[in-house]
Amino acid sequence: MANARRLPGIQVDVAPPPAADALPRLDVAVFVGFAATGPLHLPVAVESVAQYAAVFGADAPLAWDSERGERVFAHLGPSVRAFFANGGRRCWVLRVARSAAMERVRLGEDAPLPSAVATANRYALPGLLAIDGTGAIAPAIVAARCEGSWSDGLRVDAATQQRGFALDSWSVIDSPAAHRFAFLTRQPLRVGDLLRFDQDPAIQVYARVEQIAAGSTPASPYRVEVRVLAAFEALIGDGSPDEISGDARIAGLDDELPATLHSPRPLAAGWGPAAVQLQAPLASEQLSVGAWLRFAAGAQIVWLRVDEIDRVADLSISPVVDDAIAVLIKAQGPAWRELDPATAWTGPVESAQWLQLELRALGADGAQSRLRSLALTPLGSGHFWQQQRDQDYYRQRDDLASVPPAELQRYPLAPDDAPRPLAWLPLGLQANFGASVGPLTQTATALERDGLARFDRDLFLDPALEADSVQTLIAHADDIRLIRPSPRPLYGLHAVFGIGAGGLFNEASLLALPDAIHLGWQRRLDPPDEPAPASTPTTPPHWRDHRGACLIDPPSQDALSAPDFSRFLDCSTRLIAAPVLDGPDAPVSPGRYRLSWTQSEAGARYALFEAGLADFSDQREIYNGELSEYVAISEREGRYHYRVVAQVGGEYSLPSNPVTVRVRADEWVLPTAATVEAGMEAEWLAVHRAALRLGAACGDLFVVLSMPRHFRTAQALRYSQRLRAVRGAGAAIDPLALAFDEARALSYGALYFPWLQSDARGGALAAGSLGALSPGAGAQAGADRDPQRRLRVVPPDGVATGVFAARASQRGAWIAAANEPMRDVVALTPRIADGDRAALQDAQINLLRDDPRGFFALSADTLALDEELRPINVRRLLILLRRMALRRGSSYVFEPNGPVLWRSVQRGFDLLLGDLFERGAFAGATAEQSFRVVTDEGVNPPQSVESGRFVVELRVAPSLPMRFIAVRLAQSGERLTVKEEL
Incomplete structure (x- = not known):
């Protein structure tokens, strides 16, 4: 068909103009501060409150403010929540603390580390042993996935999954000394699987699959080669001595303890448990049910699973005191003796067990998380060593926008820093979960293990960059992290240089440091010990005379420590040994703590008394029963005194030794502002000046600053003056002030005042929605239930930064971020007098005000000395132009x-x-x-x-x-x- 011809004429087509390039984003912020969990000194991008809570947990508790009667929390979490509430859509979060790596840079590789560095809790997995490349066997140790005390309430237990299979054609490879064997089986195994051979009911042999070869035909069995790793023999009565002296070692303790091994006793059905009695005092919290105890006597090594703990008085010390207690440990399951696999067992066998592992982590609120079908060797498929510490996991996934939501609910445990073992051996595991264990004992307080015990500039600044000027900062930072033969990451707020290290352009244009203005804290001092009460033991009247209507007890007679059998007494009168009471030595947090006591004799009942006074004049009975332990609950701070009495029939013992438990909510307290302000002001200024230098060196980072909570107008004016001061040539005052050629850095920052009273419930709900084991979710939800903690007084950094971000994304960075209502703000503190507002504005402090419309910042000034750069929107416009020029100029x-x-x-x-x-x-x-x-x-x-x-x-x-x-x-x-x- 012929094409239709067009009529002659002229047609004008209007071509659409080319689409303008989208402007660079100026609504992305960086928040630097303290958090309960998450990687240290590693920026992580989040796009919601829920993502923040999944990584960084609940707000970190810091210290107790005695003047206000409240706990001081980190300001990072409230600031991030305020940022999103006020229009922010994306931010990077940088958790800072005093880490071991940071301190090695500051002090030198060979210098001893301070004790107050951030450390992760470690756990000895119950029922599991680890064998290393040398054949040495030790308890299997794992760690919390990140540093901090957030996992103090976490407990872990384990179970084994096993499947039996048949095998034949057992043969030795090379020689028995090589510990390698081969067999045929139709069971589909994989390299790295752990097998257990039970040739003898008392002997367990563990082997790792090394190689698998398919048969000549599809129907032929597989040829499997294994390497025997370890062998154990169950400890039963075999004619060996009933008691053996040696040394015992417990996971988490450095020193060996003298101990005695008691062989199992024959029972009506089989053999009873073995037992180890320690011959040295041991605090009750240093040993728990489910732990491993290693007993060594010469060449003999015995592993004992602790299923029951009993305590008896150490009679070698007189008088008996609370810290002189030997611990008798009884295991309800068998104990095992290590064997040499080269000589103890060579096969052949006809069946084996294929073993896998299941781990369960239990939160303090009962929530749990599981890992199922884990291989027991690092060579196996789906093993535990694939779990990553937060530092490694988020270094690869620093942008959570691309992480599936399911991956945010991470398992709370990960491998520790030790080399990977050859295998974990489930020697003491059953098919069902047994006793759960908590973290290994640590002497440092929670704040010390958070790396926040000492508040100063060192928490926020890289040791090598804290003294750099604006002109040298970029080159020096690039040399440290990129150019040197051994580059290293940057620490503190200087880790902002690492944003986009994986290929992403550094998109951040706002920087806030809400935790840089704390007053600091100091260790809480113990009050003076109460005077010891006079010893006035009471004597039962029937210890002096027979029971009956004529029984009298003259008060003038001396107290007795035993019945006076020189008198006419009832034949049933006898002396019952007083139990020895044991409790926590260190202060405990409000909540539950365990008290235990020795058994006086079989069938005895025990009455436990609690008192608020050391002389027990106000005692009350809180327990009466046959158990030898009790979990006490104290929700208030104070000293609580306990003692226990044994009862058998109508007879009862003298009271036990008294035990005093100190219950305190916080180990650290806030000092008064008047005593520390002069010294802390230098720390605040050092961090704020470093942030301004960072913003100016980058050229596209605007810093939002605030001042401490106790500041009033006069203090705010003085602080602004010191912050804006510039050193002239030869000036000797304040040597860390900005130099004259650094004065332009002042235009990269703004100061906001005063603080805000904000609603903190949004963060609690977000944390609780992430799942049972979101770090700190339970604690944050508890804060939500407490009406006294729903409203939190916080610095204005988060709200101001959120307004910046919202204004930039909705209207443009060149529009002043002022006269915009602030959300989730209910009050300002302190109240600013009308007469002070002009002075604050002249000092270029952006004052937050309330009026009938809400809460607003009615000024938007930088700290610049140049009037033309005083408006924030001018600096933000120049930042936008810089980014546009770089993006277009690169082409x-x-x-x-x-x-x-x-x-x-x-x-x-x-x-x-x-x-x-x-x-x-x-x-x-x-x-x-x-x-x-x-x-x-x-x-x-x-x-x-x-x-x-x-x-x-x-x-x-x-x-x-x-x-x-x-x-x-x-x-x-x-x-x-x-x-x-x-």
Whole structure:
């Protein structure tokens, strides 16, 4: 078919203009502060409160404020929640603390580390032993997935999954000394699987699958080669001595303890448990049911699973005191003796067990998380060693926008720092979960293990960069993390340089440090010990005379420690041994703690008494029964005194030794502001100046600052003056102040005042929605139930940063972030007098105010000394132009440097700046009055062109009455730089 012909004429098509490039984002913030969990000194991007809670947990408790009667928490969490509540959509969070790696840089590799560095809890897995490459056997140890005390209430238990299979054609490979064997089986095994051979009912042999070969036909069995790792023999009565002296070792304790091994006793059905009695005092919290005890006597090594703990008085010390208690440990299951696999067992066998592991972590609130079907060797498929510490996991996934939500609910445990073992041996495991264990005992307080015991600038600054100027900071940081033969990551707020290290452009343009303004804290001192009460033991009347109506007890007679059998007494009267009471030595947090006592004799009942006074004049009975332990509950701080009495029939013992338990909510307290302000002000200023230097060195990072909570108008004015002070040539005052050539750094920061009273319930609900074992979810939810903690007084960093982000994303960074209502704010503290507002505004402090419409910041000033850079929106506009120039300028690298390039560059930047002009970013009635793009010979003389240098000047007039500011884009060789010129 012929094509239809068009009629003659002219047709005008209107081509749509090319789409303007999207502006660079200026709504992404970085928050630096203290958190309960998460990686240290590693920025992580989050896009919701729920993502923040999944990584960084609940707000970290710090110290007790005695003046206000409240606990002080970290401000990082409330600031992030306020950021999202006020319009923020994305931020990077940087948890800082005093870490071991950071202190090695500060002190030197060979210097001893301080005790107060962030450490992770460690757990000895119940029923599991680990064998290393040398054949040494030890308890299997794992660690919490990140540093801090958040896992103090976490408990873990384990169970084994096993499947029996038949095998035949057992053979030895090389020789028995090589511990390698081969067999045929139809069971589909995999390399790295752990097998158990039960040739003898009393002997267990563990082997690892090394190699699998398929048969000649599909129906043929597999040929499996295994390596025997370890062998054990159950300890039963075999004619060996009933008692053996040796040394015992417990996981978590460095020293060996003298001990005696008691062989199992024959029972009506089999053999009873073995037992080990320690011959040295041991605190009750250092040993728990489910732990392993290693007993060594000469060449004999016995592993005892602790299923029951009993305590008897150490009669070698007189008088008996609380810390002189030997611990008799009884295992309800068997104990095992280590055997040499080369000589103890060579086969053959006809069946075996294929073993896998299941781990369960239990939160303090009863929530649990499981790992199922785990291989017991690192060579197996799906083993525990694939779990990653937070530091490793988030280094690969620093942007949670791309992480599936299911992966945010991570298992709370991970491998520790020790080399991987050959295998875990489930020697003491059953098919069902047994006793759960808590973390190994640590002497440091929770705040010390959080790495926050000492508050100073060192928490926030990289040791090598804290003294760098604006001019040297970038080059020095790049040398440390990129150029040196042994680069290292940066610490503190300088870790912001690592944002985008995986290939992402550093998108952050806002920086807040809400935790940089704490007063610090100090160790809580113990009150003076109460005077010991006079010893006035009571004597039962029937110890002096027979029972009956004529029984009398003259008060003038001395007290007795035993019945006076020289008198006429009832024949049933006898002496019952007083139990020995044991309790926690260190202070405990409000809640539950365990008291235990020795058994006086079989069939005895025990009455436990609690008192608030040391003389027990106000005692009350809190337990009466046959058990030898009791879990007490105390929700209030104080000293609680306990003693126990044994009862058998109508007879009862003298009271036990008294035990005093100290219950305290916090080990650290806040000092009074008057005593520490002078010294702490230097720390606050050092961190804030370092942040301003960082912002100026980067050129596109604006810093939002606040001041301590106790500041009033006079203190705020003085602090602003000191922060804005610039050192002149030869000035000796405040040597860490900004130098004269660093004065432009002041335009990269703004100071906000006063603090806000904010609703903290949103963070609790978000944390609770993440799952049972979100770190701190239970604690945060508990805070939500407490009406006294729903409203939190927090610095204004988060709210102000959220308003910045919302204004930049909705209207543009050139619009002043003021006169915008702040959300989730219910009050300001302290109240600012009307007469003080003018002085605060003149000091360039952005004052938050309340009026009938809500709460607003009615000023938007930087700290700049130059009046033309005083408005925040001017600095933010220049940051936007810098990013636009870098993004567009990078496309011109390696282009021929000539007039064609100059005109092309000018047209490109004319389009970009014209778009900003239409959006209202510049002053002036026309584009010509608002901006200019200069690429002519005036900025590119022949000698500059010949040297391979190309300069573009962007001259803009921000939408304020001020003179032009020039932003110069220069290409020299392969380098592209942007420089401001006033």
